Amino acid sequence: MTTSTEEAAATILVSCKQTRFHIENPVYQELDIEGLNITVTSGAGKAGAKPKGKARADGLEILANANLKLKAGVHYALIGRNGTGKSTILKAVAEKLIPGIPIQTRISILQQTASDGSDPVPEATSSLQKLELSSGNQFSVLEEVVDRATSRNEIQREIDVLQKAIENHESALAPLRAFRQVHHDRLKRELFEKDKDARLRSGTRGMAARKALIAFEKLVAESAERLAQKDDEIDEDTIKEETHQASDLLAELQSQLEPGKIADIEVKARSILSGLGFPKANFDKKVSTLSGGWKMRTNLASALLQPTDILILDEPTNFLDLLGIIWLQRFLLQLRETGPNPPTVVLVSHDRDFINTVCQELIILRDHELTYFRGDLTTYDASIRDKKLYLGRMRDAQEKQKAHMQQTIAQNIKQGKAAGDENKLRQAKSRQKKLDNRMGMEKSATGGRFKLNRDLEGYHFTARAGIEVPVDEKGVSILLPEAPDLRFPGPLVSLEKVTFKYPTTKKSVPQPIVLQDVNLTIHTGDRIGVVGLNGSGKSTLIKLLTDTTKPTSGIATRHPRLRMGYYSQHSVEDLQALGRSEPELTALSLLTRDVESALDEGEIRGLLGSLGLPGRTASDVPLTKLSGGQLVRLALARLLWQTPQLLILDEITTHLDFHTVTALADALGSWNGAILVVSHDRFLIRRVVEGERDSEGSEGEGSGEEEEERRRVVYLLKGGTLKVLERGVSGFEESLEKRVEKLIAG
Numbered sequence: 001m002t003t004s005t006e007e008a009a010a011t012i013l014v015s016c017k018q019t020r021f022h023i024e025n026p027v028y029q030e031l032d033i034e035g036l037n038i039t040v041t042s043g044a045g046k047a048g049a050k051p052k053g054k055a056r057a058d059g060l061e062i063l064a065n066a067n068l069k070l071k072a073g074v075h076y077a078l079i080g081r082n083g084t085g086k087s088t089i090l091k092a093v094a095e096k097l098i099p100g101i102p103i104q105t106r107i108s109i110l111q112q113t114a115s116d117g118s119d120p121v122p123e124a125t126s127s128l129q130k131l132e133l134s135s136g137n138q139f140s141v142l143e144e145v146v147d148r149a150t151s152r153n154e155i156q157r158e159i160d161v162l163q164k165a166i167e168n169h170e171s172a173l174a175p176l177r178a179f180r181q182v183h184h185d186r187l188k189r190e191l192f193e194k195d196k197d198a199r200l201r202s203g204t205r206g207m208a209a210r211k212a213l214i215a216f217e218k219l220v221a222e223s224a225e226r227l228a229q230k231d232d233e234i235d236e237d238t239i240k241e242e243t244h245q246a247s248d249l250l251a252e253l254q255s256q257l258e259p260g261k262i263a264d265i266e267v268k269a270r271s272i273l274s275g276l277g278f279p280k281a282n283f284d285k286k287v288s289t290l291s292g293g294w295k296m297r298t299n300l301a302s303a304l305l306q307p308t309d310i311l312i313l314d315e316p317t318n319f320l321d322l323l324g325i326i327w328l329q330r331f332l333l334q335l336r337e338t339g340p341n342p343p344t345v346v347l348v349s350h351d352r353d354f355i356n357t358v359c360q361e362l363i364i365l366r367d368h369e370l371t372y373f374r375g376d377l378t379t380y381d382a383s384i385r386d387k388k389l390y391l392g393r394m395r396d397a398q399e400k401q402k403a404h405m406q407q408t409i410a411q412n413i414k415q416g417k418a419a420g421d422e423n424k425l426r427q428a429k430s431r432q433k434k435l436d437n438r439m440g441m442e443k444s445a446t447g448g449r450f451k452l453n454r455d456l457e458g459y460h461f462t463a464r465a466g467i468e469v470p471v472d473e474k475g476v477s478i479l480l481p482e483a484p485d486l487r488f489p490g491p492l493v494s495l496e497k498v499t500f501k502y503p504t505t506k507k508s509v510p511q512p513i514v515l516q517d518v519n520l521t522i523h524t525g526d527r528i529g530v531v532g533l534n535g536s537g538k539s540t541l542i543k544l545l546t547d548t549t550k551p552t553s554g555i556a557t558r559h560p561r562l563r564m565g566y567y568s569q570h571s572v573e574d575l576q577a578l579g580r581s582e583p584e585l586t587a588l589s590l591l592t593r594d595v596e597s598a599l600d601e602g603e604i605r606g607l608l609g610s611l612g613l614p615g616r617t618a619s620d621v622p623l624t625k626l627s628g629g630q631l632v633r634l635a636l637a638r639l640l641w642q643t644p645q646l647l648i649l650d651e652i653t654t655h656l657d658f659h660t661v662t663a664l665a666d667a668l669g670s671w672n673g674a675i676l677v678v679s680h681d682r683f684l685i686r687r688v689v690e691g692e693r694d695s696e697g698s699e700g701e702g703s704g705e706e707e708e709e710r711r712r713v714v715y716l717l718k719g720g721t722l723k724v725l726e727r728g729v730s731g732f733e734e735s736l737e738k739r740v741e742k743l744i745a746g
């Protein structure tokens with residue numbers, strides 16, 4: 001039997017200590033799983049490998065002795081760098097690969113699209129899921145979403161089987177056969193779950209699960225026997241009895257599909273689909289005909305509609321525009337108030353504002369461990385800053401104190417020696433010893449003895465002897481090379497009264513106008529933001545700016561000496577495709593090819609390094625193995641080696657983790673060239689275009705002083721016209737919130 005478990009267990013190995021949780025406890029309250037290890041083995045063909053500790057050696061370690069704690073009803077953001085295995089953890093929870101998650105727990109998940117390379121096991125789509133996808137193909141969007149939430153189709157299948165048999169007047173045995181078939185199919189499905197369960201549990205629980213499995217297998221075998229029973233072996237009484245049972249079951253199933261119940265769910269489904277941006281006309285479209293983005297939205301709608309105990313969302317905003325994002329925020333916030341047992345939500349997102357709005361607590365994945373923080377990203381950053389400051393001060397104080405004590409001891413030794421005072425010498429030596437031992441155990445902020453583990457959770461010390469101020473969580477910083485001066489004055493790019501429509505073939509059919517009367521000028525050093533919903537003409541605007549399309553009317557001009565760097569929203573996918581067609585290609589070899597000996601190897605390595613692709617990451621890792629975030633850095637390197645004066649960045653944050661988004665925003669914020677950002681990421685626009693700073697942060701780090709006055713404008717592109725947003729992205733956000741209110745109200 002090939003099952004999703006086997007497939008998944010072949011790649012994701014999980015083990016853990018006994019949990020406080022009991023399989024016997026059918027109700028999900030919270031998870032508290034200790035000693036959790038998750039390892040991903042690369043090779044296939046390991047099917048049947050037991051999820052035990054030993055196999056860990058030859059895999060990629062995601063978690064080691066971690067503690068997974070989920071409180072009922074809390075909304076969590078799982079944060080951690082690209083490639084640390086966030087998606088793998090989510091998947092392990094969703095598929096209940098982690099022992100200690102009760103079978104009855106209902107979990108629904110929106111998984112990330114496979115191919116973005118941001119996770120070690122991108123292609124580990126379960127066969128179950130493939131099945132769902134393929135069966136979904138004949139459905140319309142609405143049917144698919146409702147069906148997955150109600151298992152309507154499964155019930156309907158059973159109804160069909162029973163009904164056909166009961167209406168069959170030629171064979172008296174037909175209802176009995178149908179009844180046995182339905183029963184048998186159900187047993188087989190249950191066996192599948194029990195089998196998965198038994199395989200995943202270890203110790204006495206595993207034994208119990210395996211015993212239960214053996215007993216259950218007997219049931220299935222008996223059922224198979226009954227199914228195969230010959231007509232003449234079945235007596236009259238049995239036929240009568242089971243025919244009765246068949247019609248009872250049919251009646252019960254039909255009541256489950258009562259039109260009223262389904263209608264309610266359908267209403268909810270329609271409202272979710274509308275919120276995610278589906279025009280009503282698309283509800284009846286076949287799922288198979290949809291583009292990737294709309295398929296993802298269909299999946300998201302399904303995940304949101306299902307009654308569930310744990311809702312897992314992996315990058316849910318990736319395919320949404322800002323209206324969809326704001327609707328989703330609202331939906332998740334409302335979820336907290338629904339019913340007596342609102343679901344726990346665990347999500348991964350690169351969108352800072354989204355996390356801050358929706359999540360109450362953070363789960364931080366770092367160094368194969370999970371730590372927890374109550375609060376949003378802003379408070380988290382502030383607390384890290386405070387801790388760093390505190391630790392820095394402590395270290396200074398400690399060093400001063402140590403120096404002082406050292407001095408006193410040295411003095412005492414000197415005096416002791418001079419006076420021949422053995423006692424004093426001994427005393428001084430013992431004090432020296434104490435001093436050596438004691439350092440690093442000074443008083444904690446709360447006044448007690450300083451205990452590293454308690455007071456500095458999440459920090460890492462090389463030795464007890466000294467306090468090490470943690471390296472910035474933002475990690476690898478990004479440094480952009482300076483843009484050279486354009487020695488001739490004038491705007492870099494300008495669009496004057498530009499209108500664009502697609503050329504018509506037939507004269508009688510006027511084409512809709514894509515852009516109308518657009519004025520846009522970009523000068524040296526400007527910060528321009530463009531926000532707008534899907535279909536507002538953004539890609540056409542970019543095409544005009546990058547000179548890949550000519551306006552229908554109006555004037556588009558560019559500075560003759562301008563070098564422009566254009567980051568397309570498909571850059572990562574393009575690099576991935578390139579990597580697949582040339583498996584040997586690395587960041588270094590690609591860039592070497594790009595620059596055509598304009599730069600030497602040292603310069604290329606320097607550029608890649610400053611963007612966060614140092615050393616062997618650049619020279620030895622093939623493109624297919626680079627994470628989404630690393631590919632974004634590479635795509636930037638391919639623009640920056642030409643030292644452009646203008647960067648046009650279209651949805652650059654999609655594949656980044658939020659740490660990298662922050663680092664990138666900071667780098668762009670202080671760059672001297674001009675930038676035009678097209679993005680749904682409110683944080684990016686605020687930081688880069690509006691010039692918003694880390695609230696209290698960055699004390700003295702060159703903030704303020706050398707900041708020259710820049711032109712900063714955020715535009716809204718709507719229905720082909722470009723308007724200045726006087727109140728910036730916040731104004732846009734508010735207007736969308738109002739729209740969402742209206743959408744929900746009616």
Ligand SMILES: *[C@@H]1O[C@H](CO)[C@@H](O)[C@H](O)[C@H]1NC(C)=O
Pocket residue numbers: 293294318319320321534569651
């Ligand atoms: C809307 O735009 C975003 C970002 O440009 C894109 O990822 C998404 O696929 C688009 N959605 C649809 C349904 O076209």
Ligand SMILES: *[C@@H]1O[C@H](CO)[C@@H](O)[C@H](O)[C@H]1NC(C)=O
Pocket residue numbers: 496497516517518519722
């Ligand atoms: C663009 O500028 C021209 C003048 O240069 C002006 O007539 C026109 O109204 C402007 N268009 C918009 C949409 O502001």
